Amino acid sequence: MGRVSAMVSGWAVNVSIALTALRTNLMRSILTTLGVMIGVLAVVLAVAVGSGAKVSVMESINTLGSNMAIIFPQPESEGGRRTETRGRLTERDARALEKQLSGIVGIAPQLRATVQLVVQGRNASTSALGITPGYGVVSNITSDVGRFISDADVRTGARVIVLGQTVATTLFGEFEAVGQSVRVNRIPFTVIGILESKGSSFGQDNDDVALIPISTVRQRLATGSNLQGPDDLHVLFVGFEDGVNLPAAKKEMTEILRNRYRVPANDISPFTIRTTEEFMEESSKVTGIFQGVLVAIASISLLVGGIGIMNIMLVSVTERTREIGLRMALGARRRDIRNQFLVEAAVLCMIGGAIGLTLAIGVAALFESMADFPAPIGLGTSIMAILFSAGIGLSFGGYPAIRASRLSPIEALRSE
């Protein structure tokens, strides 16, 4: 117990010696620690911006609807192999999937068309999605004003349209849009609702869109060429309940579709099925690389800071050679001298690290409030930053400290 308390007090002594030494050369200590401060600031911000990118990508994916699969009637072009089989996807397939799959919250067959919208000389070009009410469920979207596409609209092929906020603003400005007439590729439609805003993701405006009943698109706006039958679809969204195992569901869907189209087992599937989970994984891979590159670049400044520490510690050892000699004469062992200088370097770095971290938290808060970009700095990052600073001190202070400990006591005492 006495040994432990003596050890603790030994380290405490080293810290107090370090603080005295650092205070003696205050300006020099400040300038030196500036390097570490900037380094830690850069690294912590890089980590924060990287995490922020991750968060915003995840949020973007979540706006798609949290748990779903998207089926395209195109073969995956994996490994460069391609099939000649052009996939087809029909409303019958959609109904079959709905019937056979479990854990579904909704299914949303979709046709897409690029349309020109005109209202009294104002016009907008946007992509129209031909949908069923299921789209609202799967994509978790509804009308902000007016109403959404209903089953009756789909059944009757009604000429009704729900506008995204961007489109609505372009066409109607500040005026009330719901109830107004709009020409869609010269055909008159009635605006029945305005969608709630979904912001933008991946630089794409999610509000630049218009929703029309799928049957109406098929009858009046059909973009024929790549549709092979009267109930062909461009895309099919399948929404799942929370907790459904998406990879298993994907396998099941592939099986069902393969059976329906009698695709031989060793042929490439003519369908591409992507799940939100896969999007997330891919995005987190990409943002992970992004974060890694940022941190690597920022680390260079920390490295430079570390070299500054080493430089100033070498100067300090040289200046205090006589003190080292004296301490040795009074009974300091080599490791006592080494530890003294290691602690001094670590303390210097940790002070820089703490200031750098504080500044980083401030800058991140500024980012968040001014640029609306999340840059979270968690407790883990903070602790890492401080430990990392200490590590920088120990590694770059190591050589000067060992040099100090190897001095000959006689020569050290004799030096001026």
Added chain:
Amino acid sequence: MATPLLEARALHKTYVLGGETVRAVDGVSLSIDRGEFVAIMGASGSGKSTFMNMIGCLDVPTSGQMILDGIDTGSLSSDEMAIIRNRKIGFVFQQFNLLNRTTALDNVAVPLIYAGLSTVDRRTKAKAKLTELGLGERLDHTPAKLSGGQQQRVAIARALVTEPLMLLADEPTGALDTQTSADIMGIFQRLNEGGITVILVTHEPDIAEYAQRRILFRDGKVIEDAAVTNRRKAA
């Protein structure tokens, strides 16, 4: 008689300096008993400093033996030498060698850090030693606020705080005026009367006269080793 405190046997120390071999200590054999007050004298380059470094466990002989309190220092590791310096030897230097921005109390406590004592024990012992040397009122003074004599007394307190077997003083009065020098020598005499061995290195004959025995070095050899006949007594 008990074993001597230190015993040098055919002690040699040679350096190679600029391609030339320098015999700094060239075959010295002598012994110093516990409780002696010895002055080691000689001009600069006579080998007295090298000899003192070996007594102080700061250096090891090239050949021969230095036996300190029964331990042959030639076979020790650097850590073991550090421990001997810490426990058995108290150093007093010409330039005092106090840490500048550190109070008298903390200066005196430095050797106790390396002895592994707790902060409280260090302070208690350091305070006691400073009080013993008449500096009880100046515990919190930094060296800059102390006179030369006071600084040297702080240094002596620091040398004594680990209760060593001997004091090793290298030109302790070299930076002091005559009166202060006499005071400091008086302290050494009093300590010696209290039982501690004092080894004093000096080139001033009148300072050497405070000792009981004088050893004179020249060219690395002892040329005279005799009792001081007209011993001075500090008031």
